[in-house]
Amino acid sequence: EVQLVESGGGLVQPGGSLRLSCSASGFTFSSYAMHWVRQAPGKGLEYVSAISSNGGSTYYTDSVKGRFAISRDNSKNTLYLQMSSLRAEDTAVFYCVKGTHSSGGYFDYWGQGTLVTVSS
Amino acid sequence: EIVLTQSPATLSLSPGERATLSCRASQSVSSYLAWFQQKPGQAPRLLIYDASNRATGIPARFSGSGSGTDFTLTISSLEPEDFAVYYCQQRSNWPRTFGGGTKVEIK
Numbered sequence: 001e002v003q004l005v006e007s008g009g010g011l012v013q014p015g016g017s018l019r020l021s022c023s024a025s026g027f028t029f030s031s032y033a034m035h036w037v038r039q040a041p042g043k044g045l046e047y048v049s050a051i052s053s054n055g056g057s058t059y060y061t062d063s064v065k066g067r068f069a070i071s072r073d074n075s076k077n078t079l080y081l082q083m084s085s086l087r088a089e090d091t092a093v094f095y096c097v098k099g100t101h102s103s104g105g106y107f108d109y110w111g112q113g114t115l116v117t118v119s120s
Numbered sequence: 121e122i123v124l125t126q127s128p129a130t131l132s133l134s135p136g137e138r139a140t141l142s143c144r145a146s147q148s149v150s151s152y153l154a155w156f157q158q159k160p161g162q163a164p165r166l167l168i169y170d171a172s173n174r175a176t177g178i179p180a181r182f183s184g185s186g187s188g189t190d191f192t193l194t195i196s197s198l199e200p201e202d203f204a205v206y207y208c209q210q211r212s213n214w215p216r217t218f219g220g221g222t223k224v225e226i227k
Binding site for chain 1: 162
């Protein structure tokens with residue numbers, strides 16, 4: 001059974017940093033692209049970032065470029081999102097998502113999400 | 121950026137009725153479109169990919185159609201567990217984008 005468990009969310013002040021982690025199990029982690037998708041409270045889904053299966057290719061949506069960094073450790077089956085210079089508008093539930101291909105693809109499994117709140 | 125526009129925003133129906141949800145893209149996404157279901161407090165669940173293919177374990181009452189810029193998700197006969205928010209999403213271009221969602225509520 002595929003499982004994705006996020007951690008690392010919490011309350012952070014504007015301008016602060018946070019690192020999210022996603023522990024994966026139930027599939028060959030190193031074979032699939034992984035993604036982060038967020039959802040602000042009461043709002044829709046917003047795509048954040050992607051990383052290819054071997055970590056060689058990454059993508060960021062414009063609003064987080066230069067502030068967020070996605071990475072993965074295939075030996076630990078873990079995905080990361082390092083977030084810095086956080087803003088109030090980054091407040092959201094962040095979902096770790098498995099892709100259906102080694103690069104890009106669809107989103108076939110989602111974690112339960114971790115809430116990031118940016119507030120003073 | 122490809123904008124996906126979903127309509128209607130809210131659909132009020134009774135169990136057993138047919139639901140028809142629309143997703144329109146600002147430019148062609150070929151057939152690279154997916155549909156997700158999200159219930160309150162839960163993560164989204166993949167229903168349909170490549171416009172018309174049901175994901176693993178998805179009941180046959182869910183079907184998708186369309187290509188290019190116009191897509192439809194149909195739920196042939198609503199079950200109580202189908203009342204939720206539905207999102208379309210394209211993987212044709214970066215950034216991947218989602219529609220704003222259609223809420224299917226009990227009438």
